[in-house]
Amino acid sequence: MRTPLLLLVAGAIGVSGCSGSPAAVDVPTTVLESEATSTTTLAPTTTSTPLPITTTTVPVVAGDCTVSSVLGIGVNSEEVRCLERHLIDRGWLMQTADAEFDEQTRIAVRTFQANHDPKLGIVIDGIAGQQTLELLELWLEPPPPDPDESTCEGLGDGAVLDREFQRAWLCAGDAISYLFPVTTAWDQPDPGDYEVVERSREASSILTGSYSEMSHFVVFTYGKFQGARVGFHSVPIYPSGEYVQPLDSVGTSELRGDTSGCIRALPDDAALIWDHLDFGATVKVIS
The missing domain is CATH 2.40.440.10 (L,D-transpeptidase catalytic domain-like)
Incomplete structure (x- = not known):
């Protein structure tokens, strides 16, 4: 008597002077094949309630943060994190908002600048200055210094x-x-x-x-x-x-x-x- 074969068939998984659906996943199926009876029987399947998906990502809302200074390579601050979150939300940056203005952030800013009407006269330099931040609706005029x-x-x-x-x-x-x-x-x-x-x-x-x-x-x-x-x-x-x-x-x-x-x-x-x-x-x- 020959031992029945156990075959595992796995489906593919997708990945005045004055005066700015993940792909479907095929569930692996277990098949029992008996040579003696020449019949195919599917193993019992069970259903379970999926666990809720949790995330610590803070939703991006217009006006939820502001920037009052010029940001460039080497700056590490919460203002950079604010900039990165909004670049990510608009699809210009593909990394987490880590508050560090690195080369990836610079490229994202430069790409954002380059994708605007040249008539706006925006400087494409990868630096997040007032003009760029205003386009992102993030600029807040800094308070004036104390009078001298x-x-x-x-x-x-x-x-x-x-x-x-x-x-x-x-x-x-x-x-x-x-x-x-x-x-x-x-x-x-x-x-x-x-x-x-x-x-x-x-x-x-x-x-x-x-x-x-x-x-x-x-x-x-x-x-x-x-x-x-x-x-x-x-x-x-x-x-x-x-x-x-x-x-x-x-x-x-x-x-x-x-x-x-x-x-x-x-x-x-x-x-x-x-x-x-x-x-x-x-x-x-x-x-």
Whole structure:
């Protein structure tokens, strides 16, 4: 009597002047073949409930993390992990988010950059700068540095204007006495020291194209292009009573350049500036 043969058949497994289904798996089948009876019998099959699949991967959600610095080779930080997670989610990076900006991350960033409309003018360099991060909806403007108190040295009762960060401060006794937001032009006044030469409690302008009025106008220079008076004043108001810009937009980078040269301040701040800066007071423009 010959011993029955046991055969295992395995299936394949798939793998102002102013104013961005796994393949099916075949289950192995056990076949008992008896030469004596010439019949084929399938072994009993059983069913079981599959174990739940668990994962520690954090889902990617728009706005779930932000980046406020330029990222490149060698940087290791949570900002890099944020970048990598979003590159993976979009299919540009094929590795885990390990918070290390290595060569694979650089290639993924460069590929992402290269796959955008050339009209955007994006630099294809593999560095995740502001433009690239904005396209990924990850960029968050970093907070400005603390104001430099040394800028007040020797100014007396003066003021300092920081156009880069849309802010200014009053000085007293070589120290900052009051910090406030402003809205300025892009290209003037130039950095340097100026003296208050005019003061007007009430003033008006048509340089926005429409008539508007402002108060507490402290003039310390004149425009480079039109020769109009340039200085601090309150946010102008149209005859309708509407401000030329929302008050909560004063100090924001989005509104920088909304004036032709003057420095707009909130109404209450404009009054404080007026009281602080007398004729001959120094106004230092640092950016």
